[in-house]
Amino acid sequence: MSAWRRFAEWLHLQWPAGTVEKLPEVREDGSTNVPGLFVAGDLRGVPLLKFSADTGARVAERLADDLSRAGQSPAGADVFDLAIVGAGVAGMSAALTARRRGLRFVVLESSEPFSTIVNFPRAKPIYTYPKDMTPAGELAVTASVKEALVDELRGQTVDQGIVPASARVERVAKAPHGFDVVLAGGDTVRARRVLAALGRSGDFRRLDVPGEDLDKVSNRLHDPRDFQARRVLVVGGGDSALESAIALAENGADVTLSYRRADLARPKAENTERANELAASGKLALRLATEVTEIREQDVVLRHADGRSETIPNDFVFAMIGREAPLEFFRRSGVTIAGDRGAKFWATLLAFAGVIGFLYHWKAGGKLTAKFQAHDWFPFQFMRPEDASTLAGTLGIAFQTPAAWFTLAYTLAIVGFGVRRIRRRRTPYVTVQTLTLMAFQIVPLFLLPSVLLPWAGHRGAFGDADRVVTIAPAAATRWEESVLHSPEDPAALLDSVRPDLPADVAAWPDLSLEVSWPIRHAGDRLLLHGADGRLATVRVSDRRIHVHDPTRGSSWWADQLFPASEWDAQGREYWRTIGLILAWPLFLWNVFTYQPMVLWLVISVVQTFVLIPLLIRFWGKGAYCGWICSCGGL
Ligand SMILES: Cc1cc2nc3c(=O)[nH]c(=O)nc-3n(C[C@H](O)[C@H](O)[C@H](O)COP(=O)(O)OP(=O)(O)OC[C@H]3O[C@@H](n4cnc5c(N)ncnc54)[C@H](O)[C@@H]3O)c2cc1C
Numbered sequence: 001m002s003a004w005r006r007f008a009e010w011l012h013l014q015w016p017a018g019t020v021e022k023l024p025e026v027r028e029d030g031s032t033n034v035p036g037l038f039v040a041g042d043l044r045g046v047p048l049l050k051f052s053a054d055t056g057a058r059v060a061e062r063l064a065d066d067l068s069r070a071g072q073s074p075a076g077a078d079v080f081d082l083a084i085v086g087a088g089v090a091g092m093s094a095a096l097t098a099r100r101r102g103l104r105f106v107v108l109e110s111s112e113p114f115s116t117i118v119n120f121p122r123a124k125p126i127y128t129y130p131k132d133m134t135p136a137g138e139l140a141v142t143a144s145v146k147e148a149l150v151d152e153l154r155g156q157t158v159d160q161g162i163v164p165a166s167a168r169v170e171r172v173a174k175a176p177h178g179f180d181v182v183l184a185g186g187d188t189v190r191a192r193r194v195l196a197a198l199g200r201s202g203d204f205r206r207l208d209v210p211g212e213d214l215d216k217v218s219n220r221l222h223d224p225r226d227f228q229a230r231r232v233l234v235v236g237g238g239d240s241a242l243e244s245a246i247a248l249a250e251n252g253a254d255v256t257l258s259y260r261r262a263d264l265a266r267p268k269a270e271n272t273e274r275a276n277e278l279a280a281s282g283k284l285a286l287r288l289a290t291e292v293t294e295i296r297e298q299d300v301v302l303r304h305a306d307g308r309s310e311t312i313p314n315d316f317v318f319a320m321i322g323r324e325a326p327l328e329f330f331r332r333s334g335v336t337i338a339g340d341r342g343a344k345f346w347a348t349l350l351a352f353a354g355v356i357g358f359l360y361h362w363k364a365g366g367k368l369t370a371k372f373q374a375h376d377w378f379p380f381q382f383m384r385p386e387d388a389s390t391l392a393g394t395l396g397i398a399f400q401t402p403a404a405w406f407t408l409a410y411t412l413a414i415v416g417f418g419v420r421r422i423r424r425r426r427t428p429y430v431t432v433q434t435l436t437l438m439a440f441q442i443v444p445l446f447l448l449p450s451v452l453l454p455w456a457g458h459r460g461a462f463g464d465a466d467r468v469v470t471i472a473p474a475a476a477t478r479w480e481e482s483v484l485h486s487p488e489d490p491a492a493l494l495d496s497v498r499p500d501l502p503a504d505v506a507a508w509p510d511l512s513l514e515v516s517w518p519i520r521h522a523g524d525r526l527l528l529h530g531a532d533g534r535l536a537t538v539r540v541s542d543r544r545i546h547v548h549d550p551t552r553g554s555s556w557w558a559d560q561l562f563p564a565s566e567w568d569a570q571g572r573e574y575w576r577t578i579g580l581i582l583a584w585p586l587f588l589w590n591v592f593t594y595q596p597m598v599l600w601l602v603i604s605v606v607q608t609f610v611l612i613p614l615l616i617r618f619w620g621k622g623a624y625c626g627w628i629c630s631c632g633g634l
Pocket residue numbers: 040041042043046047048049050052085086087088089090091108109110111112113114115116117120121125126127128129167168169170197198199200201239240326329
């Protein structure tokens with residue numbers, strides 16, 4: 001294998017594989033986006049008998065409660081309380097509950113009651129998983145062979161008077177009394193609520209290869225005894241395929257199983273074990289990691305993963321690669337299908353991209369930010385706190401910038417999704433991992449740069465050579481007046497603003513003012529120079545003065561990691577510390593700087609080329625993105 005291929009596999013670039021199965025969007029209680037239309041059974045995503053019986057009974061129970069709260073139907077006697085579409089396990093289980101709860105109901109079935117099970121192969125073993133589950137409702141599923149199961153199910157339903165009406169339902173339409181259930185041929189049945197329990201009796205999936213339409217190709221095995229001593233190919237890797245292959249092999253057919261994956265991971269353990277036993281005793285030929293490329297009268301052609309072709313003599317083919325859910329029924333009835341990408345999907349996606357683009361530019365500090373600031377729009381309308389050294393003062397400054405709101409929203413998203421994830425996957429691993437991710441986002445990526453470091457800075461923790469002084473509202477008005485209406489004379493302007501300067505700045509030796517006339521608007525900066533490199537930068541529209549006095553002390557570490565900056569509302573670039581967690585090139589602003597920032601360059605190189613590789617070496621690829629990094633967390 002080439003080095004690149006090995007690397008790509010190590011990165012798991014082959015995942016995610018396949019596509020998500022399209023199914024109607026159904027909530028936990030069986031309801032859909034169409035009020036009053038519910039779904040039960042296989043279409044809920046778990047194709048097992050017990051789950052089907054359980055969901056059918058639960059929906060019927062819930063609908064009976066709804067209807068008894070709503071009271072008698074004003075619509076008249078020809079309106080059923082409930083129309084059940086499909087007389088499979090889910091539909092009939094619902095019917096039993098509906099009868100016990102005294103509902104007026106009808107079951108509509110296009111084929112025959114329990115037709116899916118009736119069509120199982122003869123003598124097929126029945127697995128009633130999960131073994132310790134007792135489904136809600138009255139319908140019991142205990143038989144261990146197909147024929148006994150059909151008898152058991154009919155005995156509890158049809159033989160007890162629950163006889164479905166023979167009808168194929170095309171769609172349901174909202175009506176004043178609830179629904180019109182539209183049948184093939186145009187007749188309608190009127191009902192207040194509808195339960196769709198159609199199973200996956202939709203179309204069989206196709207192989208899409210030449211020869212698929214030959215008579216010898218089928219999707220359903222009725223009686224394996226019919227194929228004794230015949231050469232049969234079964235295609236597929238799920239339970240249906242394996243069970244058919246097993247039944248055929250046990251009944252003396254010469255069976256080959258072709259499956260496109262390299263292992264049989266999907267079927268029930270019993271089926272996989274039995275198939276392997278038959279393969280070991282030479283009764284079943286397994287052709288894993290192969291694909292059928294052609295079906296001919298006398299043989300079939302398989303392609304192996306390495307590109308090799310194999311031709312096998314053949315009399316019959318069973319294509320057991322699953323069935324599509326009856327999605328058209330749901331589309332015609334207005335039910336949203338998960339994964340359908342219609343106009344609404346694209347419109348939502350575009351709107352979402354638009355909102356994200358707007359948010360980015362709003363917080364990025366460019367033209368959009370300036371526009372918001374010029375108009376005192378959110379969050380610039382908040383009063384600037386006078387004393388930055390209090391916690392409230394620091395918070396007040398932080399939340400006057402869009403960036404802080406953006407980071408807060410991001411942190412809340414991580415926490416919100418995190419809590420949901422912990423609730424959903426209740427394993428100790430997921431809990432600890434998600435809490436760790438949340439902690440990284442909350443503390444070093446939000447509280448530290450936005451609140452804790454600035455607060456410490458305003459309290460003098462990093463020396464007092466640099467500090468930010470707020471211009472009080474009344475003084476700000478005077479500044480604006482002086483700046484905009486002064487004659488072009490720096491000395492006169494300095495005299496007029498001197499009373500509003502911080503006392504120490506006003507007392508600087510050799511104080512002089514530098515400004516470039518004409519001043520176009522109050523956002524222009526005024527620079528006040530003092531002896532020995534002292535500099536006060538007045539940003540009138542931001543209502544703050546950055547005071548830099550090199551004769552006072554300053555922390556070397558702070559100057560390296562978050563240098564003082566007149567552009568930053570907090571007076572220092574505390575945001576750079578998120579680079580302690582988000583390594584280059586994920587976060588590149590500490591590496592590509594106007595002047596090289598040596599300490600950050602060292603940190604970035606060590607992170608990217610030493611620490612993260614070591615982390616991966618000892619704990620695997622997921623250690624950084626899965627436990628530390630905020631975007632991985634999201
Ligand atoms: C080959 C095979 C083997 C299986 N083996 C097992 C097993 O061993 N253990 C296990 O637990 N599960 C097994 N299953 C799964 C199990 O059969 C299903 O979970 C169960 O049958 C689903 O019940 P349901 O009521 O949702 O759908 P179904 O049983 O499929 O019933 C749906 C009914 O709706 C009818 N219908 C469809 N469309 C319309 C329409 N438009 N109008 C009116 N009626 C309509 C159909 O004719 C059908 O009778 C197997 C499935 C298959 C295919």
